[in-house]
Amino acid sequence: MSxxxxxxxxLKVDTHGPVRTITLxxxxxxxxxxxxxxxxxxxxxxxxxxxxxxxCVVLTGEGRGFCAGQDLADPVLxxxxxxxxxxxxxxxxxxxxxxxxxxxxxxxxxxxxxxNGVAAGAGANLALNCDIVVAxxxxxxxxxxxxxxxxxxxxxxxLLPRLVGRGRALGLALLGDRLEAEQAQAMGLVWQVxxxxxxxxxxxxxxxxxxxLPTGALVETRLAIDEADGLDLPxxxxxxARVQGRLGRSDDCREGVSAFLERxxxxxxxx
Ligand code: LHQ
Numbered sequence: 001m002s003x004x005x006x007x008x009x010x011l012k013v014d015t016h017g018p019v020r021t022i023t024l025x026x027x028x029x030x031x032x033x034x035x036x037x038x039x040x041x042x043x044x045x046x047x048x049x050x051x052x053x054x055x056c057v058v059l060t061g062e063g064r065g066f067c068a069g070q071d072l073a074d075p076v077l078x079x080x081x082x083x084x085x086x087x088x089x090x091x092x093x094x095x096x097x098x099x100x101x102x103x104x105x106x107x108x109x110x111x112x113x114x115x116n117g118v119a120a121g122a123g124a125n126l127a128l129n130c131d132i133v134v135a136x137x138x139x140x141x142x143x144x145x146x147x148x149x150x151x152x153x154x155x156x157x158x159l160l161p162r163l164v165g166r167g168r169a170l171g172l173a174l175l176g177d178r179l180e181a182e183q184a185q186a187m188g189l190v191w192q193v194x195x196x197x198x199x200x201x202x203x204x205x206x207x208x209x210x211x212x213l214p215t216g217a218l219v220e221t222r223l224a225i226d227e228a229d230g231l232d233l234p235x236x237x238x239x240x241a242r243v244q245g246r247l248g249r250s251d252d253c254r255e256g257v258s259a260f261l262e263r264x265x266x267x268x269x270x271x
Pocket of ligand 1: 028029030032068069070071072073077089092093097118120121122123142144145148150153
């Protein structure tokens with residue numbers, strides 16, 4: 001039997017306790033997203049979301065890339081004239097990248113992006129949609145869209161100004177320059193940078209910490225921060241009161257307070 005090619009399976013999934021790691025596995029094309037990889041990723045995210053034993057997901061890439069965005073050689077982009085019609089690109093963004101961004105922003109557990117190499121185009125924004133971004137020192141981020149006549153997608157237009165401010169968002173998106181991991185960290189796009197060899201252990205340690213915290217409260221924190229962004233202060237305060245009122249009655253909140261008072265580690269329940 002012949003040995004399978006290294007990227008014969010588009011996605012690898014590993015589970016260690018409450019942490020599920022999803023690894024994009026098309027290393028020869030820098031894990032760019034064709035239809036098959038996109039579908040596999042959505043299915044893997046659905047499976048992790050449905051499994052209540054999973055309390056944190058890590059998203060990473062095989063090889064020297066994290067994800068180079070849309071697979072520009074995907075036949076779905078080809079037309080007789082050699083270019084994709086505006087309509088088909090619009091549909092692709094609607095059918096693939098918008099659901100992917102929404103899935104991550106509404107995911108029922110924290111999601112850590114472990115950026116192992118170049119993250120370009122929708123691949124960069126895939127990482128930036130995650131709750132915590134940890135990057136290998138050799139990783140980089142490129143808003144590659146302008147070079148092919150497009151705008152940032154997969155949530156980029158919404159995310160970038162919120163993460164780095166309008167001026168930097170425009171600089172990144174218009175110029176499409178490569179941002180090294182440490183520059184990305186200095187701008188606030190990345191939480192932590194580590195040596196390349198340390199990336200899996202660093203991501204696993206962060207994921208284990210997140211998995212031990214009350215999942216519901218972590219997810220509500222993300223949702224409230226995102227929602228508050230579109231609200232005025234009185235509305236944001238009302239939102240906080242509403243969510244806090246609900247979480248305050250939860251078993252996790254009771255357990256956290258009891259553990260504090262009894263000076264013992266908290267044991268949070270299932271999500
Ligand atoms: C690739 C790709 C790739 C296929 C590297 N596709 N093969 C939404 C809707 C519809 C349409 C368009 O897009 C979108 C959203 C988007 O994501 S738009 C942005 C799409 N991505 C890009 O424009 C990035 C294209 N890639 C690059 O600019 C470079 O590859 C980067 C800067 C990421 C890495 O450069 P290098 O380290 O020099 O690597 P390389 O260019 O030699 O790539 C290695 C291989 O990966 C190579 O294949 P080969 O067979 O020659 O070894 C590339 O063709 C392949 N590859 N990105 N997106």
